[in-house]
Amino acid sequence: MDAEPHEELFALAAVIAGFLLLLGSLGLAVERGRARAESKRLEEDLAALRDAFLQDGQLSEAGCLEAEALNRTEDLDRLAPSRSYEVRVTDTATGLLWTFGGGVHGDTRVSLSAACIRYGRSLVTPGRVSVAVGE
Amino acid sequence: MRPDRRGSLALLDALLFLTVVSAASALLLSDLAPRAVDVRGDGERYARAVLQTSLATTVEGALILAHGQLILLDPGPLAEILADALARPGRVNVLPLLWKVTASLNPLVREDWGYLFTAAVTSETGPRQHLTAVGHVPFPAGGDNFAATARFPLADGDSSVLDVALRLYPRT
Numbered sequence: 013m014d015a016e017p018h019e020e021l022f023a024l025a026a027v028i029a030g031f032l033l034l035l036g037s038l039g040l041a042v043e044r045g046r047a048r049a050e051s052k053r054l055e056e057d058l059a060a061l062r063d064a065f066l067q068d069g070q071l072s073e074a075g076c077l078e079a080e081a082l083n084r085t086e087d088l089d090r091l092a093p094s095r096s097y098e099v100r101v102t103d104t105a106t107g108l109l110w111t112f113g114g115g116v117h118g119d120t121r122v123s124l125s126a127a128c129i130r131y132g133r134s135l136v137t138p139g140r141v142s143v144a145v146g147e
Numbered sequence: 148m149r150p151d152r153r154g155s156l157a158l159l160d161a162l163l164f165l166t167v168v169s170a171a172s173a174l175l176l177s178d179l180a181p182r183a184v185d186v187r188g189d190g191e192r193y194a195r196a197v198l199q200t201s202l203a204t205t206v207e208g209a210l211i212l213a214h215g216q217l218i219l220l221d222p223g224p225l226a227e228i229l230a231d232a233l234a235r236p237g238r239v240n241v242l243p244l245l246w247k248v249t250a251s252l253n254p255l256v257r258e259d260w261g262y263l264f265t266a267a268v269t270s271e272t273g274p275r276q277h278l279t280a281v282g283h284v285p286f287p288a289g290g291d292n293f294a295a296t297a298r299f300p301l302a303d304g305d306s307s308v309l310d311v312a313l314r315l316y317p318r319t
Contacts, residue, residue, distance in 0.1 A: 023161035030161075030168035037172035066196075076203060104254035105204075124193060126200040126255050136205045136224065138255050141196075 050119070054145060057095050058121045062143040064091040065099055066127055076128035076136055077101065079108075088112045096146040103129050105137040116146030190293030190315065197262075198295040198313040201251045202226040209247050212240035220244075225251060230301055230309045233268040233276040241278050248280045256282060256315060263314040270307040284318050292316035 065088060066072065071081045088099055098113040125141040207222040211232045220228055225248070232241050248264060256262045261284035267277035294314045301307040 019158045023158045026158075026161035026165045030165040033165075033172050034168045037175040041175045075199065123189070124257055126193075126196040128200045128203040134205065134222075136203050138200050138204045138251055140255060 058145045061092045076130040079131045082110045098144045100142045102140045116144045118147030120146040194293040194295035194315045210243040229266045266311045270305045
């Protein structure tokens with residue numbers, strides 16, 4: 013039994029639609045996968061910078077950031093290679109603010125934390141810490 | 148398509164192919180659901196950082212009302228001040244100390260979150276004093292919240308401990 017011409021056309025159209033659907037799905041999957049991997053890397057870099065900053069032996073002692081060490085520090089480039097970043101420490105008792113990094117651009121992630129700030133031997137004040145990394 | 152059997156069977160083959168490809172596409176796309184972010188772990192990390200910071204902060208000029216007298220506590224970390232105030236036996240009013248706690252926590256906790264802070268001293272003979280502070284918004288009945296706790300044994304020979312807890316929750 014010979015196929016009707018329009019049936020062959022329908023079959024051909026179905027095959028072409030199937031290929032297009034498959035190619036579209038593959039393209040979307042690759043693109044989303046790449047975006048997801050990049051987002052994950054960004055979040056990992058953010059957590060790494062935040063933890064490295066809060067635990068850095070040159071900046072903190074006995075679990076508190078040292079105000080004197082913060083004053084001496086110009087940037088944190090040694091902690092954040094290959095990323096744009098900004099770290100802000102605000103002493104909520106005195107209003108003093110330390111900012112490190114040149115700002116962030118592109119896709120950005122921000123993490124909030126807190127840290128005590130030590131002035132000299134006996135005075136410890138509360139501090140808000142905001143860490144941001146970009147592309 | 149099979150060359151020897153054409154017609155409606157060729158169309159059926161094509162539709163079968165389309166079905167298989169659709170299923171494969173659906174499988175591919177189903178793997179693209181947004182990744183679950185570790186909100187709980189990050190919220191609890193934030194709560195721990197806020198609690199530890201608050202407890203380490205130096206408190207000066209803290210007052211308590213014990214046996215009808217105002218007592219000025221020695222300056223020190225908030226954890227020591229709380230232990231000193233809450234370990235006292237008898238009737239002690241620690242309300243004057245409350246604003247020191249809220250003054251420390253209010254700027255530390257992000258503005259769009261609320262908090263519930265509790266501190267209590269318990270000894271072998273039972274509970275002594277306790278203190279509760281809330282900030283930003285009233286504590287909700289449900290919803291996400293993130294907790295951090297700390298315990299400090301007191302050197303009073305009575306196996307007393309100071310238990311401190313902080314619960315943070317987004318307002319929305």
